[in-house]
Amino acid sequence: MSRPSTRLRVLAAVAAVAALVTACGGSSGSGGGDGSTIVEAVAAVPGGLAFDAKPGGYEAFEYTLLTGATLIRNPYVQASDDPNAKTQDLYAFEGVLAERYELSPDQKTFTFHLRQGVLSQAGNPFNADDVIYSYQRKWKTASIAKAISFPAIADPDTQLKKIDDYTVSWTVAEVGHGFPLLAVISKISGEIYDKELLEQHATADDPYAVNWSNTNGNFGFGPYIMESYQDGQQITYRANPNYPLGRPATERIIQRVVPDAANRASLVRNGDVDVAVQLRPSDVQDLSTTQGVTTFTADTNNFLWAFMQTQTAPFDDVRVRQAMFKAIPYQQIIDQVYKGRANPVVGLLNPQAPNYVSTGLVDQDYDPEGARALLAEAGHTAPVPITILMSNAVPDLQEAAVQIQSFATDAGFAVTLDVVPPAVFQERQNSKQFQMMMMRDMSVSYESPPYSLLLAYNETVDARNSTMWRDPAYYEAVKKGVSAGDALSPEAMAYWNQAEQVWQAGRPQVQIAKAQPLMAFANGVTGFVHRTDNVLDFSVMSKPASD
Incomplete structure (x- = not known):
């Protein structure tokens, strides 16, 4: 797949977009734009506009949420730990492009009844063909959706069926895949595309118009229409009057690159x-x-992660990996780097999940004596030299790594920092050219145990397993969890806990902390929601109208 062009063309002049909005008609909801504009300072604009092709990063996720829509989503509720914030109820779902869904008696087939009268950003009617087409495209292109939807979705051609123009069904192989299915299709990787528009731009070399959509945008059903794209400078958006949940209150969004x-x-x-x-x-x-x-x-799932490459020295020895776990100054990082605005982490799963089990999981504590003892057991009598790889695009990574570099000395490590541009970091992560790497990222379907357990530890695909750690006992516990039925049942949770204990013993990864939201609102802007993708939902934000 070709890389996005360095300058995406301006999609249309303001006048042309205004004409498009007028032609599309009124809102399908009761809301209406109040003429206000929210200006956002961002670090960059996305390098591409299609989830199937674009590089990752905050700006790419935010673009997708602004312009895309899914069948369902997690409803927004008041955060228990922040009066100024809402969060997602990760264990409930409400309709967006679907009005509702129902579950078959055998608990394996979900039937979705789609909203009628919905128009895309290009003015094309939404129906079941758009849903079928979208998942065909996700599975038959280089989209990340395929990897992150496993095991709930293995083959849309057999699992996803059109019943009629406004009804589709998803069938899972096991009851235990049901909740993970809902979790993944409710996130941004489940956005639905405008089939009619994309087919107009398909070619023999690009049958799903991925390359076209990567540089054109506005091929979905989201709350905003992208008005213009100025590479390296800003993106402007206008409220979509046909968004199925109603026209957003804020009429325009301007993202300015700073x-x-x-x-x-x-x-x-x-x-x-x-x-x-x-x-x-x-x-x-x-x-x-x-x-x-x-x-x-608000508490988040925005993790500061450290991964160790388990196939090369020195981290091919589990004792060295366990020593590094003890060499990290967790509280020092929370206090000094995050100024107390981060929370400790234990394990890979959401501790707020129903029936969550934490048996056998150890707290993260700095223990230099314990680290040195493990290194001595592994035969290391001199400081063990290691290099930590990280991207220069995330400042707190470097600050945290400096703390590790300092405190790990007493634990028996000699740490060198390797700070590189994002593209270099991505290439070296993919090629496994690192001893240890640090990143700040999230588990988007955090509520789904098999998703969280398999996200970084794909059993067969090396590209989805940076550490190359694989343990048969781990995958066996995950499979038993799925076979237990309801993924949130006490029986399944016992197996998820078994998997976490195997992972903890193997220690390919350290969850250092999870950062509280790294954003700020001014001028009376309201509507902050912490989402598991850690980006802003502008469709529920507003600010006071100007005098």
Whole structure:
């Protein structure tokens, strides 16, 4: 698949987009735009506009949420730990493009009844053909959706069926795949495409118009229509009057590129932008005491992760991996790097899940004496040299790595930091050219145990297993969890716990901490929701109308 062009063309002049909006008719909901504009300071614009082809990153996820829509989503509820925030109820679902769904008596087939009268951003009617086409495209192109939807979705051609123009069904192989199916199709990888529009731009070399959509956008049913794209500068959006949940209250969104995090913080502090994202933890802490600025303390799934390459020295020895687990100054990182705006982590699963089991999982504590004892047992009498790889695009990674570099000395390690551009980091991660790597990322379907357990440890696909750690006992426990039926049942949770204990013993990865939201709102902007993709849903945000 070709790389996106360095400059995506402006999709249409403002006048042309205005004509499109007018031609599409009124809102399908009761809401209406109030003429307001929210200006957001972002680190970058996405390098491509199609989830199937574009590079990852915050900006790509936010674009997808702005312009895409899924069959269902997790409803938004008040966060228990932050009065200024909402969060997702990860164990409930509500309709977006689907009005409702029902489950068959054998608990293996979900029938979705689709909304009628919905139009795409291009004005094409939504129906079951769009759903079928979308999953054909996801599975027959290089989309990441295929890898992250396993095991619930293995083959859409056999699992997804059109019943009539406004009804589709999903059938899973086992009852235990049912909840994971709902979890994954409710996230941004489950966005539905405008079949009619994309087929107009298909070619023999690009039968699903992936390349075309990667540089054109507006091929879905989301809350906003992209108005213009200026590479390296800004993107503008206009509210979609045909969004199935109603026209968003905020009429326009302007994303302005401000590469430096400190400058983004200054802009929101001074009221020059309404929202700033991808901030440094220290800046968020400073902004938390600034009058007229709102920051957020909701618990997240935005993890600071460290992965160790288990096929090469020194981390091919599990004792060295366990020693590194003890060599990390967890509380120091939370206090000094995140200024207290991060939470400890135990295990891979959501501890808020129904029937969650934490048996045998150990707390993360800095233990230099224990680390040195393990290294001695492994035959290391001198400091063990290791290099930590990380991207220069995430400032808190470097700050955390400096803390590890300092504190690991007493634990028997000599640490070198290798800070590289994002593209280099991605290439070396994919090619396994690292000893240890750090990244801040999330488990988007965090509520689904098999998703979280298999996300970084694919049993057969090397590209989805950076550490190359594979343990038959781990996969056996996951399979037993699936076979137990309901993925959230006490029986299944016991097997998920077994898998976590195997993972903990093998220690290919360290969950260092999870950062609280790294964004800030100014000028009375409201509507913050912590989502598992850790980006903003502008469709529920608003700000006071100007005088």
